Amino acid sequence: MPEATGTDDIDGVQIDLISGQRMDGMASMEKIRMILDGVHDGNIVILEEGLTPDEESKLIEVTMAEISPDEFNGIEIETYPKSGPSDSSLLGRIMGNDESTAKLTVIGPANQIETLHKDETLISALVSRN
């Protein structure tokens, strides 16, 4: 992720909105590293197309390994619920037809972001500086 410039003297929260196109060419661990590096810096990371279930599983695992008392408590993550029961077939997934990964995902440091409300069409979150 290129460094944002000229933000040091501004008291605010950086939000990185990452397009599906940018994520397409990345390996799973590159995505996870990019997300957690951003979150460690206190940024809110918004993914246009989210992660696969396997990547979400690894994200939880790597997050746990990086939790450190008084420094990093983990992440808050929210996605829109899937728009219906999971009925995609194995063949569909192999063929890349699974739509479950195309879900807007918001990730931030657990001590800075609090979900106020979430339903099928709205995620409302409160973000604090620290």
Next chain:
Amino acid sequence: MGLFTELKDSISRATDRLFSEQEPKRIGIYGPPNAGKTTLANRIARDWTGDAVGAESHIPHETRRARRKEDVEIERNGKTVTIDIVDTPGVTTKVDYEEFTDEMDKDDAVRRSREATEGVAEAMHWLREDVDGVIYVLDSAEDPITQVNTMLIGIIESRDLPVLIFANKIDLDESSVKRIEDAFPQHKTVPLSAKEGENMDEVYDNIAEYFG
């Protein structure tokens, strides 16, 4: 012995292993912290083996290591189903040691939180590599639509693992089994109270049906 015969025997042994009587299926008990996973694991283990699996507590993250109880033989309708039950630490995306400082001093709280994070990572690893089916335990007095539940159910579905949802703590006044059924309509939900032993016959019928 010729190379061809050796190869044939080797393939035959591999096929026999694949299609012979399988090892007991490993059924992972998953869910968020404090849903009653260990209480359920202990209830099942005590009912069918006489032993417990682990300590229960109202403090979150009491279970910080996955624990397997092997060869639990459940008898239903004259048939015996043998499973290994794997009680796993509650899954979360955040652990703050200050959650525990009301109950213990800071050093113990920090140690507990570190063990809890290792436990969550271990639970995820078991889910990806080592379980054949999942019992997903939810506290029916709590809102089931949380990110952790949604993500975990999605991860379980993506691995094509058979899953039963257990709506636990039906003995509580605030319990709502329907809220869980509505949240995850694609899966069978079984109501129970692992603590009070309520509805355990239906629990065992479903375990035998889904994982036998």
